[in-house]
Amino acid sequence: MHASADSTSRALEVRGLSVTFATRRGPVPAVVDVDLQVARGELVALLGESGSGKSAAARAIMGLSDRNATVGADTLRLGDTDLLSLTEQGRRRTRGTRMAMVFQDALSALNPVLSIGDQLGELYREHRDMSRKQARAASVDLLAQVGIPAPDKRVSDYPHQFSGGMRQRILIAMAIALRPELIIADEPTTALDVTVQAQILELLDSLRRDLDMAVLLITHDLGVVSEVADRVMVMYAGRVVEAGSADDLLSRPAHPYTEALLRSVPRADRRDATLHAISGSPPSPANQPAGCPFHPRCEYVIDLCRTSRPALTPLEDATARTAACHRSEEVRHATV
Template sequence: MTLTETGSPAAVPAGTPPLLEVDNLHVEFRTREGVAKAVNGVSYAINAGETLAVLGESGSGKSVTAQAIMGILDTPPGFVTKGSIRYQGDDLLQMPEGVRRTYRGEHLAMIFQDALSSLNPVFSVGYQIAEMFRVHRGMSRSDGMKKALELMELVNIPAARERVKDYPHQFSGGMRQRIMIAMAIALDPEVLIADEPTTALDVTVQAQIMALLKELQRERDMGLILITHDLGVVADVADKIAVMYAGRIVERAPVYDIYARPAHPYTEGLLASIPRVDMKGQELFAIKGIPPSLMRIPPGCPFNPRCGYARDICREQDPPNYPVGDAHDSACHFWEEVVDGTRR
């Protein structure tokens, strides 16, 4: 599989650690009802200029992993119980909070689905962007405001000069998301995590925001982790994909590979359930059942109760990551059958 895209993984010299590497991460939530195992051994890596899409449904652990990377997990109830998160080789989880804080904004930044509640309603947007420079760079307020204006122009906010003193509620959803992006890239982070950045937006606005993100990524050679449930958005922008289910990565692959040759029944099912033109009037393929409760993840492969390929071994043995192809692996005992397309 060759990636011809701009922003394809640059040839990283051997021995250089990836920009960001999550290794065997485990996160659990200790609630009154019991322990919910939200993330169970997630590993992925991202290099500069790369876009990694983390695909999953609600409860798959995709956002929790991102929160663990950023160090903004609500503790309690959330606890990282195992694993490491290495930024250029240094384990963020081993750092004291004071040191770790300096990484947020500076090296790692994140934008959220809900831009309105992510912005403080009592300060103007210009002031909030300027704060980033005041706090992290020790700039004066007026210099910060100048930088804020530059950033607002960079993210294509019309009439930015007049609007820099406006408050978040005076902007539309798409504009607010642009302001969030401006804040996130203010300090030139190397890694940007976008958690469902367009889910709350209309489809025409979604296209604008994704185009902006892509452009900024290319200009600044950022690593972009795009968390989403939308197979369409993934196909448009990602270089590689990690598919998550019940807190695990069930399949990892370069983007072209996964759409052409899914090797896990869950991925295959998701792709098959997309309404297609030539399927008009026919029943959609539907994955049966519902995602498991994170407090009672079934033994063996977590997907086995919903899986058409499942056999006894799937109920007993948690599948390892079987290599399927170049940079492509699947956590399914019967991945070969999936690839061959002998579904159900």
């Protein structure tokens, strides 16, 4: 497993990322002051409930934010390239060739009127100057690499002729076609059955190892995280509230939100235990409470939490662990 990415191996470095949406009721902050790094060959999971800002952060990194979004960052680097200094044309060239995104809805992400071979082949023809015949051969090899049976025949099929799991594999094939340095996978296992989810995750895991790609995996599924992630970053209300190695963070969470998420997952060794539910709902980005945004739902809340928002700070006697909680050490030493 990788430690926190150092400057020589770092594929992605983000510091101070913020995304604010302009609405009729005024500006709405969706992402606030987020830092993250991903090393080559490393898989980092960005974890949190819907509305926590995960996808907004990912789209901002890719340069795919909506028109009403204002994106700001102190640092946004892909390898040795400063993404903030690129023109829009430069960002478009970077997408696909050096960074790629796997979306959660494969059916809407693929063009329904073009065969899979045409869609994959276009990448090779546009970016690698291949002939149509060469592009088709490369597409067949790519489909085989992501586990599509009979790729030489299926390359002529259309998206609706594939199952949901197979379409997701095709999206991953499109993402890795040009061997990018970074893949951002946004909920890639949504709406797939458990067996297919496991297959997709194993595929992502093996590809990043074989191709030495950095992977930023966006998910709300703790089972997904425990299987493949090297490091985990937990987001709540647009901010990172905890980060660390997957093994350490999942075994000894230091933020009440992470602990609550872990307790809400069914466990085979606790069949008689009542399934824990987190009370309340995440706050609206436009109307966040004072102090710590999690305090209305928190079992560890004290008066300080209602008035003072805790900063993301390193934990005592823990390597590369940070948490934004006034009682992080107490939470960390409690039994999950």
